[in-house]
Amino acid sequence: MSYMNSESNLKHRCQFEHKDFLINDHHRYDETNRCWMTKTKDHGDKKFCVFHHPLREKSKSSVTLMKLISQWNAEQNEKSFVMPKVQCANLEFTGVVFKSNIYLQDAHIFGKCNFSYSEFNNSAYFQGTNFYNETYFENVKFKGKCHFKYTIFNIYTSFDDSSFDRGADFESGHFQKSSFENCKFQHEINFKNATFNKQVKFNKTEFDGKTIFINTKFKSQESIFLDVKFWDVVYFQRSIFSGITIFQEAHFGLEVNFDKVVFDFGPDMSETYFFYAPSFHDATLGQGVDFREAHFVDKTSRHAPSCYRTLKLAMNKVSNKRQEAIFYGLEQQSLRKQRDTPISIKFYSYLYQLFSNYGQSVSRPFYSIITLYILFISIYSIIKFPMNKIFEYLSKGAPDFLDKVASMIKFTTINITSPFKVWTNNNYIVDVFGPELAKNNEVTINIIATFQSIFSLSLITLFILALRRAFKLN
Numbered sequence: 386m387s388y389m390n391s392e393s394n395l396k397h398r399c400q401f402e403h404k405d406f407l408i409n410d411h412h413r414y415d416e417t418n419r420c421w422m423t424k425t426k427d428h429g430d431k432k433f434c435v436f437h438h439p440l441r442e443k444s445k446s447s448v449t450l451m452k453l454i455s456q457w458n459a460e461q462n463e464k465s466f467v468m469p470k471v472q473c474a475n476l477e478f479t480g481v482v483f484k485s486n487i488y489l490q491d492a493h494i495f496g497k498c499n500f501s502y503s504e505f506n507n508s509a510y511f512q513g514t515n516f517y518n519e520t521y522f523e524n525v526k527f528k529g530k531c532h533f534k535y536t537i538f539n540i541y542t543s544f545d546d547s548s549f550d551r552g553a554d555f556e557s558g559h560f561q562k563s564s565f566e567n568c569k570f571q572h573e574i575n576f577k578n579a580t581f582n583k584q585v586k587f588n589k590t591e592f593d594g595k596t597i598f599i600n601t602k603f604k605s606q607e608s609i610f611l612d613v614k615f616w617d618v619v620y621f622q623r624s625i626f627s628g629i630t631i632f633q634e635a636h637f638g639l640e641v642n643f644d645k646v647v648f649d650f651g652p653d654m655s656e657t658y659f660f661y662a663p664s665f666h667d668a669t670l671g672q673g674v675d676f677r678e679a680h681f682v683d684k685t686s687r688h689a690p691s692c693y694r695t696l697k698l699a700m701n702k703v704s705n706k707r708q709e710a711i712f713y714g715l716e717q718q719s720l721r722k723q724r725d726t727p728i729s730i731k732f733y734s735y736l737y738q739l740f741s742n743y744g745q746s747v748s749r750p751f752y753s754i755i756t757l758y759i760l761f762i763s764i765y766s767i768i769k770f771p772m773n774k775i776f777e778y779l780s781k782g783a784p785d786f787l788d789k790v791a792s793m794i795k796f797t798t799i800n801i802t803s804p805f806k807v808w809t810n811n812n813y814i815v816d817v818f819g820p821e822l823a824k825n826n827e828v829t830i831n832i833i834a835t836f837q838s839i840f841s842l843s844l845i846t847l848f849i850l851a852l853r854r855a856f857k858l859n
């Protein structure tokens with residue numbers, strides 16, 4: 386092939402220079418960073434190839450590039466293909482297998498560009514390239530690392546159904562409407578400082594490696610991360626979401642950081658799974674923020690209490706009292722799991738959760754009051770009728786059984802309505818239990834009744850507080 390000729394052709398070679406030509410082992414004729422093309426045209430006293438001639442014809446450039454790449458592919462060598470800064474029209478590489486590294490950085494591709502169903506067996510370099518038209522990288526297998534740093538995607542770009550085995554770098558990339566649905570990102574993926582000017586979709590995509598969206602600008606009306614799975618750490622620090630943001634049904638398997646992120650609306654985090662407490666310190670949440678049916682698995686990590694406290698305060702700020710209460714509950718639960726929390730606090734916290742779910746449940750204290758009531762009626766009945774006597778008593782026909790039960794119910798009720806009465810009025814125990822029992826068990830009965838009073842009053846208080854909260858909130 387003409388471009389593979391020896392050193393004697395140096396004087397005919399394209400005089401365009403780019404530092405990345407030095408990477409090109411295959412076509413390195415010398416130690417210069419000159420383009421390796423030998424088919425050239427004069428421009429003044431210099432020679433340039435079809436890619437780098439100042440008056441280049443873009444469609445001819447496209448055809449030549451596609452031809453050269455298919456020749457290079459056919460050679461089955463392991464050498465990189467290096468051709469930076471080309472300007473061309475359409476590129477059509479559907480279903481092509483790129484056997485080695487391909488360097489097409491700093492290019493200007495003016496026509497539609499299609500790499501769908503292709504395979505990059507090694508690294509792909511598109512950094513700084515400007516795709517002026519629709520660009521398709523759908524169903525692509527990127528087996529090496531792919532480089533799209535500072536790449537500009539105009540109009541529309543789709544990476545749907547593609548897999549990235551060795552990481553992808555989209556740092557400072559510039560996107561208009563774009564789609565990354567159903568992708569599989571392994572290793573690190575970087576969108577730091579990138580800008581999405583129009584709708585972006587990451588639906589059903591899996592991020593298996595560290596994921597970076599630091600300082601990323603989502604300027605579009607919609608940024609959709611529906612049902613995405615992040616299995617490693619995710620960083621969103623200082624990013625800005627200007628439109629509707631949806632993380633519904635997303636999974637965050639490790640730490641996720643939304644510190645200093647600004648959400649103008651939402652985000653919608655409903656039905657989302659957080660396996661670690663998410664960090665939202667100094668984040669700004671929009672009015673529509675929604676954590677309905679979100680699952681917060683982490684109650685034990687060191688930073689969990691402060692993460693939930695931050696969310697609690699953020700919910701208070703947007704007057705979402707219901708979700709404020711949920712985060713209050715999560716904060717208390719995770720505080721309880723911390724080693725340095727005093728045991729007494731842990732104990733009361735546990736009771737508070739058990740009997741009213743940190744003030745969120747009206748039914749729990751209500752049913753507890755009923756259960757407690759029945760329990761104490763049973764306890765007093767056992768005192769009055771010891772098990773061995775109850776059968777004897779019932780076998781006699783128990784003529785006044787209902788009256789006796791009624792007196793137990795009365796006694797239990799009085800301990801709620803007039804707590805501690807047992808200590809001041811001894812006759813009252815005698816009336817209920819009879820002189821003999823009252824005499825022998827007075828202190829025991831008094832202690833049980835006192836315990837019943839305290840417990841019942843506490844539950845009634847919890848019930849009233851929960852009821853008040855429920856109506857005040859909504």
Ligand SMILES: [Zn+2]
Nearest residue numbers: 399420434437
């Ligand atoms: Zn050239």
